[in-house]
Amino acid sequence: MTITGIPRIPFLDLSRQHKEIAAPLAVAVDKVISQGRFILAEEVSEFEQEWATYCGTSACAGVASGTDAISLALSACGKIVAGRGDEVITSALSAGYTALAILQAGAVPVFADVDPETLLLDPSSVESRVTSQTRAIVPVHLYGRVCEMQPLADIAVRYGLAIVEDAAQAHGAWKPQRAVFELGSIAAFSFYPTKNLGACGDGGAVVSNDTDLISRVKLLREGGHENAYWQSVTGRNSRLDELQAAILRVKLPYLAEWNERRRKLSDIYDLTLASSNDVHPVRRGRRSAHHLYVVVSTCRDDIRRYLRNEGIETVVHYPFSLDQCSMFGRQTGENKHAERASSSVLSLPMNSHTTVSEVAAVCDTILRFRKQARSASLQCI
Numbered sequence: 001m002t003i004t005g006i007p008r009i010p011f012l013d014l015s016r017q018h019k020e021i022a023a024p025l026a027v028a029v030d031k032v033i034s035q036g037r038f039i040l041a042e043e044v045s046e047f048e049q050e051w052a053t054y055c056g057t058s059a060c061a062g063v064a065s066g067t068d069a070i071s072l073a074l075s076a077c078g079k080i081v082a083g084r085g086d087e088v089i090t091s092a093l094s095a096g097y098t099a100l101a102i103l104q105a106g107a108v109p110v111f112a113d114v115d116p117e118t119l120l121l122d123p124s125s126v127e128s129r130v131t132s133q134t135r136a137i138v139p140v141h142l143y144g145r146v147c148e149m150q151p152l153a154d155i156a157v158r159y160g161l162a163i164v165e166d167a168a169q170a171h172g173a174w175k176p177q178r179a180v181f182e183l184g185s186i187a188a189f190s191f192y193p194t195k196n197l198g199a200c201g202d203g204g205a206v207v208s209n210d211t212d213l214i215s216r217v218k219l220l221r222e223g224g225h226e227n228a229y230w231q232s233v234t235g236r237n238s239r240l241d242e243l244q245a246a247i248l249r250v251k252l253p254y255l256a257e258w259n260e261r262r263r264k265l266s267d268i269y270d271l272t273l274a275s276s277n278d279v280h281p282v283r284r285g286r287r288s289a290h291h292l293y294v295v296v297s298t299c300r301d302d303i304r305r306y307l308r309n310e311g312i313e314t315v316v317h318y319p320f321s322l323d324q325c326s327m328f329g330r331q332t333g334e335n336k337h338a339e340r341a342s343s344s345v346l347s348l349p350m351n352s353h354t355t356v357s358e359v360a361a362v363c364d365t366i367l368r369f370r371k372q373a374r375s376a377s378l379q380c381i
């Protein structure tokens with residue numbers, strides 16, 4: 001870090017994005033405040049239509065967060081009875097919120113391993129975890145890269161399971177062709193501020209071609225109220241609010257261009273780091289929203305320290321596999337690729353407003369690491 005403690009190259013500086021769209025943002029926020037309608041009015045319903053169209057689906061329900069989007073989508077599938085020991089299989093390498101959402105839907109999260117190359121959910125590991133209690137699969141489109149859905153859809157059909165895709169990191173990943181939804185599944189998005197499409201607060205959405213399912217999510221997000229004072233099911237209070245919807249509507253037209261900037265920066269990283277013996281980019285796969293640029297390294301912590309001393313901020317997604325977390329009640333030790341990844345992955349600065357010269361500086365620093373590590377006689381070299 002620099003003397004001030006502020007990184008020379010931040011992992012993410014959202015003020016840059018907001019500077020680009022400051023004027024339309026201010027107009028949108030001002031409009032909502034002056035109209036005085038803050039909950040489930042026209043901004044939310046317009047955004048729901050626009051987001052469904054962008055995703056190539058027929059319906060969308062805006063909710064309060066990505067976590068709620070996953071858990072309400074699972075509940076709306078109607079396969080889970082809370083407390084019965086129903087199981088939902090998901091990736092051992094994800095944000096803890098994925099597993100939390102499964103718990104909140106009343107099910108037990110069961111973790112399957114990832115493919116060692118892509119770090120995406122491995123269908124053969126998923127199938128080995130299926131029991132008579134299994135009700136659904138939650139594939140995670142990790143780092144913005146789309147999972148191979150066909151093998152997972154085949155498993156779902158074989159065992160009568162629902163699929164709810166955790167697309168919290170994958171806004172627009174399937175563009176230009178539809179892929180995520182071709183299998184008739186349900187996808188859950190987060191609009192947490194750091195996401196490719198981020199609000200200025202929390203937010204989330206469920207999209208699907210199943211309009212009945214989206215109607216059930218809408219019922220559940222409003223406490224289960226069928227009308228003003230009549231609750232027919234146990235729901236929760238989980239609404240996308242008008243201010244966040246208005247902000248998302250300003251940002252949505254920029255998403256494709258911002259994702260393209262991410263792709264170009266990822267290409268520069270790939271090309272330049274190809275000559276490094278110390279870090280190896282995680283394979284990007286067929287489709288990606290390039291949410292994060294992630295490398296693996298056997299000397300991850302040393303490189304991270306070195307970068308920090310050079311003023312470059314990095315993040316680890318994720319330092320534990322979910323089955324190592326005692327809160328989820330399992331210590332299987334069976335997800336060895338996810339566990340190995342948790343000690344070797346490193347996310348480098350890369351987002352829509354990172355500059356080409358910042359990426360070049362990060363690459364230079366990584367390429368210089370080996371020399372420094374040799375003189376310090378680090379074990380990993």
Ligand SMILES: Cc1ncc(COP(=O)(O)O)c(C=O)c1O
Pocket residue numbers: 065066067068094095097098140166168169189190191192202203204
């Ligand atoms: C993969 C994944 N799933 C779920 C979530 C939860 O989203 P939210 O923070 O909007 O609840 C996140 C966000 O951190 C995420 O990255």
